[in-house]
Amino acid sequence: xxxxxxxxxxxxxxxxxxxxxxxxxxxxxxxxxxxxxxxxxxxxxxxxxxxxxxxxxxxxxxxxxxxxxxxxxxxxxxxxxxxxxxxxxxxxxxxxxxxxxxxxxxxxxxxxxxxxxxxxxxxxxxxxxxxxxxxxxxxxxxxxxxxxxxxxxxxxxxxxxxxxxxxxxxxxxxxxxxxxxxxxxxxxxxxxxxxxxxxxxxxxxxxxxxxxxxxxxxxxxxxxxxxxxxxxxxxxxxxxxxxxxxxxxxxxxxxxxxxxxxxxxxxxxxxxxxxxxxxxxxxxxxxxxxxxxxxxxxxxxxxxxxxxxxxxxxxxxxxxxxxxxxxxxxxxxxxxxxxxxxxxxxxxxxxxxxx
Amino acid sequence: xxxxxxxxxxxxxxxxxxxxxxxxxxxxxxxxxxxxxxxxxxxxxxxxxxxxxxxxxxxxxxxxxxxxxxxxxxxxxxxxxxxxxxxxxxxxxxxxxxxxxxxxxxxxxxxxxxxxxxxxxxxxxxxxxxxxxxxxxxxxxxxxxxxxxxxxxxxxxxxxxxxxxxxxxxxxxxxxxxxxxxxxxxxxxxxxxxxxxxxxxxxxxxxxxxxxxxxxxxxxxxxxxxxxxxxxxxxxxxxxxxxxxxxxxxxxxxxx
Amino acid sequence: xxxxxxxxxxxxxxxxxxxxxxxxxxxxxxxxxxxxxxxxxxxxxxxxxxxxxxxxxxxxxxxxxxxxxxxxxxxxxxxxxxxxxxxxxxxxxxxxxxxxxxxxxxxxxxxxxxxxxxxxxxxxxxxxxxxxxxxxxxxxxxxxxxxxxxxxxxxxxxxxxxxxxxxxxxxxxxxxxxxxxxxxxxxxxxxxxxxxxxxxxxxxxxxxxxxxxxxxxxxxxxxxxxxxxxxxxxxxxxxxxxxxxxxxxxxxxxxxxxxxxxxxxxxxxxxxxxxxxxxxxxxxxxxxxxxxxxxxxxxxxxxxxxxxxx
Numbered sequence: 001x002x003x004x005x006x007x008x009x010x011x012x013x014x015x016x017x018x019x020x021x022x023x024x025x026x027x028x029x030x031x032x033x034x035x036x037x038x039x040x041x042x043x044x045x046x047x048x049x050x051x052x053x054x055x056x057x058x059x060x061x062x063x064x065x066x067x068x069x070x071x072x073x074x075x076x077x078x079x080x081x082x083x084x085x086x087x088x089x090x091x092x093x094x095x096x097x098x099x100x101x102x103x104x105x106x107x108x109x110x111x112x113x114x115x116x117x118x119x120x121x122x123x124x125x126x127x128x129x130x131x132x133x134x135x136x137x138x139x140x141x142x143x144x145x146x147x148x149x150x151x152x153x154x155x156x157x158x159x160x161x162x163x164x165x166x167x168x169x170x171x172x173x174x175x176x177x178x179x180x181x182x183x184x185x186x187x188x189x190x191x192x193x194x195x196x197x198x199x200x201x202x203x204x205x206x207x208x209x210x211x212x213x214x215x216x217x218x219x220x221x222x223x224x225x226x227x228x229x230x231x232x233x234x235x236x237x238x239x240x241x242x243x244x245x246x247x248x249x250x251x252x253x254x255x256x257x258x259x260x261x262x263x264x265x266x267x268x269x270x271x272x273x274x275x276x277x278x279x280x281x282x283x284x285x286x287x288x289x290x291x292x293x294x295x296x297x298x299x300x301x302x303x304x305x306x307x308x309x310x311x312x313x314x315x316x317x318x319x320x321x322x323x324x325x326x327x328x329x330x331x332x333x334x335x336x337x338x339x340x341x342x343x344x345x346x347x348x349x350x351x352x353x354x355x
Numbered sequence: 356x357x358x359x360x361x362x363x364x365x366x367x368x369x370x371x372x373x374x375x376x377x378x379x380x381x382x383x384x385x386x387x388x389x390x391x392x393x394x395x396x397x398x399x400x401x402x403x404x405x406x407x408x409x410x411x412x413x414x415x416x417x418x419x420x421x422x423x424x425x426x427x428x429x430x431x432x433x434x435x436x437x438x439x440x441x442x443x444x445x446x447x448x449x450x451x452x453x454x455x456x457x458x459x460x461x462x463x464x465x466x467x468x469x470x471x472x473x474x475x476x477x478x479x480x481x482x483x484x485x486x487x488x489x490x491x492x493x494x495x496x497x498x499x500x501x502x503x504x505x506x507x508x509x510x511x512x513x514x515x516x517x518x519x520x521x522x523x524x525x526x527x528x529x530x531x532x533x534x535x536x537x538x539x540x541x542x543x544x545x546x547x548x549x550x551x552x553x554x555x556x557x558x559x560x561x562x563x564x565x566x567x568x569x570x571x572x573x574x575x576x577x578x579x580x581x582x583x584x585x586x587x588x589x590x591x592x593x594x595x596x597x598x599x600x601x602x603x604x605x606x607x608x609x610x611x
Numbered sequence: 612x613x614x615x616x617x618x619x620x621x622x623x624x625x626x627x628x629x630x631x632x633x634x635x636x637x638x639x640x641x642x643x644x645x646x647x648x649x650x651x652x653x654x655x656x657x658x659x660x661x662x663x664x665x666x667x668x669x670x671x672x673x674x675x676x677x678x679x680x681x682x683x684x685x686x687x688x689x690x691x692x693x694x695x696x697x698x699x700x701x702x703x704x705x706x707x708x709x710x711x712x713x714x715x716x717x718x719x720x721x722x723x724x725x726x727x728x729x730x731x732x733x734x735x736x737x738x739x740x741x742x743x744x745x746x747x748x749x750x751x752x753x754x755x756x757x758x759x760x761x762x763x764x765x766x767x768x769x770x771x772x773x774x775x776x777x778x779x780x781x782x783x784x785x786x787x788x789x790x791x792x793x794x795x796x797x798x799x800x801x802x803x804x805x806x807x808x809x810x811x812x813x814x815x816x817x818x819x820x821x822x823x824x825x826x827x828x829x830x831x832x833x834x835x836x837x838x839x840x841x842x843x844x845x846x847x848x849x850x851x852x853x854x855x856x857x858x859x860x861x862x863x864x865x866x867x868x869x870x871x872x873x874x875x876x877x878x879x880x881x882x883x884x885x886x887x888x889x890x891x892x893x894x895x896x897x898x899x900x901x902x903x904x905x906x907x908x909x910x911x912x913x914x915x916x917x918x919x920x921x
Contacts, residue, residue: 058713115905118906130902136895137895201471205465205470205477213446216445216446222408223428224432224458224521279711326721333718338710338714
């Protein structure tokens with residue numbers, strides 16, 4: 001508490017400390033928890049990007065999208081097809097990543113256009129259907145022309161290479177050894193920072209206000225002069241672009257994509273990150289993404305716990321963890337229905353404190 | 356005075372129900388124009404048809420030379436025709452200031468790129484927009500509630516906020532749908548003063564109102580609707596003595 | 612064998628199952644405007660519980676008539692699912708009735724995960740075979756299509772249940788209370804309707820239908836699996852939306868239509884696309900039709916009960 005008090009009003013010092021902590025974090029994680037947790041951390045960063053992207057659509061504009069993973073898939077397959085032996089292509093990442101993000105954004109508009117008149121649950125079910133359709137196509141577009149390689153997916157995807165430095169291998173820089181997940185951590189962190197920056201700027205902008213206005217009352221928003229069609233499409237496109245971006249990074253990091261990574265459960269997970277953390281609030285969404293990624297992984301240790309308590313493992317922890325995760329999801333929602341860090345409420349409370 | 360809004364033969368039906376039949380009237384620049392009629396006479400339907408929330412079936416709507424017929428709500432607002440709602444429709448989880456800033460959407464231009472880059476133009480626009488919104492909040496009398504969420508405002512203040520949001524678009528014509536509903540006498544007086552002073556600044560107002568005293572006292576001219584048809588039009592004095600109007604109200608509240 | 616007639620029969624049988632599950636979604640949505648995402652899992656549970664009872668009974672008393680054994684399974688599964696549906700509402704939805712709209716959706720998703728994993732822990736990850744030999748094995752030829760005794764039973768039972776449900780909603784005190792609650796919960800409460808009891812009843816009725824549908828689907832396909840509720844629930848919900856959510860007749864029509872479309876689609880997609888797309892695109896139909904209908908006529912074929920607030 002004393003430290004926090006001291007840091008109050010010293011924004012630059014807080015920023016420097018935060019940055020330092022984030023830079024050193026992978027060293028600590030790798031040393032204490034091992035490389036597998038470093039990979040989990042990388043995935044957490046990917047999910048933060050995804051969740052922030054979906055947050056634009058669901059949290060700001062209030063459009064319940066249950067097929068968000070489709071854009072993740074589009075981005076991932078773009079990367080996979082443009083940088084793997086499958087088509088014999090290997091384009092540089094600064095070409096593929098924007099391409100994938102742009103194509104995903106285009107898909108966002110494509111999906112958005114026919115669904116603009118729909119509201120609430122109808123929109124949810126249509127977007128869900130769209131997500132499933134994309135997955136079914138990915139699964140089956142291996143014949144008669146082999147585009148996606150079907151259920152086997154695409155392997156040997158090229159990692160990101162920056163200035164001749166491949167992030168797919170362990171590298172030694174200035175005498176310090178960086179493992180591949182460690183290198184990707186920094187790359188992902190950079191992109192997360194970018195996405196957070198974009199979200200923050202948009203949140204307090206004319207466009208951001210228009211999104212929230214549509215969420216609050218679409219008819220009043222139209223009467224207040226907002227072209228609801230275009231502004232909703234913009235939300236879809238922005239969200240989808242972030243999805244595509246994360247997808248591309250995912251493909252390069254994983255080195256392998258298959259349709260199974262992009263099922264409905266994935267969309268639902270991303271949605272639960274937002275709702276759990278606090279819709280519309282950037283910090284809440286980040287927290288939600290971290291929790292939803294980390295909790296199931298942490299629950300793998302229930303095997304050790306069982307051994308410690310009962311002397312043997314009764315239930316395979318891999319089977320148990322999703323059960324516990326489900327219970328956690330229900331409990332957290334019952335206790336904090338507006339999410340862990342609800343949006344606006346905080347700001348409102350702060351404002352009331354000030355007066 | 357010149358004509359501001361010309362409405363000619365506007366009709367609207369829902370299934371078999373004729374909500375509006377051949378309604379025509381003209382609103383002149385600088386006046387306060389009342390729309391009255393018994394419950395279910397089609398007053399709000401008329402507003403909705405004029406402001407693009409419903410698509411009228413036939414007719415012509417013309418705001419100083421611009422046709423508003425079957426245009427989208429945001430286009431109508433941009434043309435200079437703003438409105439409020441009978442059952443207050445605010446953005447509840449936004450602050451009062453943000454509500455009004457949304458109202459300036461058509462008078463501002465910053466897009467995604469400008470917001471991301473914080474261009475000089477964008478920063479200036481945001482600053483101006485905020486100042487303008489704050490000024491409007493003060494103007495309608497809720498200047499001290501800038502950062503209160505709309506849903507936490509009192510009923511009367513919510514009505515004022517809605518007017519401020521509509522004014523933010525700098526309209527030529529402002530249509531108020533029962534703005535005094537649920538207000539106490541003090542609030543009603545303040546509202547009347549506000550309307551009068553807005554008119555003095557050159558704004559034209561349309562007003563649906565049940566409080567006959569308020570309407571008769573403030574309106575320059577009125578149109579009376581009954582069963583979706585216009586049954587009378589004219590100054591309060593003319594309308595008051597129109598036998599059709601008296602019949603429509605069954606000799607009730609309109610006889611003041 | 613006539614492919615069209617055969618696929619029509621298959622589609623109607625599949626559609627009956629969709630319709631029964633869809634009724635559960637529509638009943639709840641009609642009253643609470645809530646997608647009970649765990650409903651597919653209730654169906655799965657019904658199927659699994661029935662199979663467990665059938666298996667156990669068959670092991671203990673193999674001489675009992677097969678029909679009796681299956682019926683016993685059904686009779687255990689129905690009350691078990693009713694209890695499950697009741698509990699789901701009490702635990703996951705009732706405390707959140709005035710919470711933000713998406714909160715109950717997330718608890719529902721959480722519960723789905725819980726139920727799936729409980730089923731997996733109890734019954735394992737393998738497909739469980741339905742002892743189809745217990746049921747009559749007759750095959751009949753109707754208009755060039757082959758139809759089994761089980762399929763006939765499914766169709767007949769579905770029709771009977773639907774009649775029963777319509778009677779319940781339109782003719783009984785409970786039905787009247789349900790309709791009143793759907794229209795205006797606050798007013799219904801003032802008029803002396805016990806809204807909580809009505810909501811519980813709705814979940815219980817829907818869950819009973821789900822249990823029956825679960826047994827039907829596993830009897831028809833000869834197997835059950837802990838993950839079966841997911842896609843089934845999804846399609847049934849699509850069926851409910853297709854027909855017009857909140858509308859009982861709509862759920863039935865939507866279910867049957869979706870089943871038939873899927874079956875015919877799977878049968879003909881190869882011909883239609885010149886062999887470009889194969890029958891593994893079957894699942895696409897449900898969603899394509901759904902997207903088309905919702906885009907062209909968002910209230911569904913028969914109109915939805917709940918008017919979207921403009």
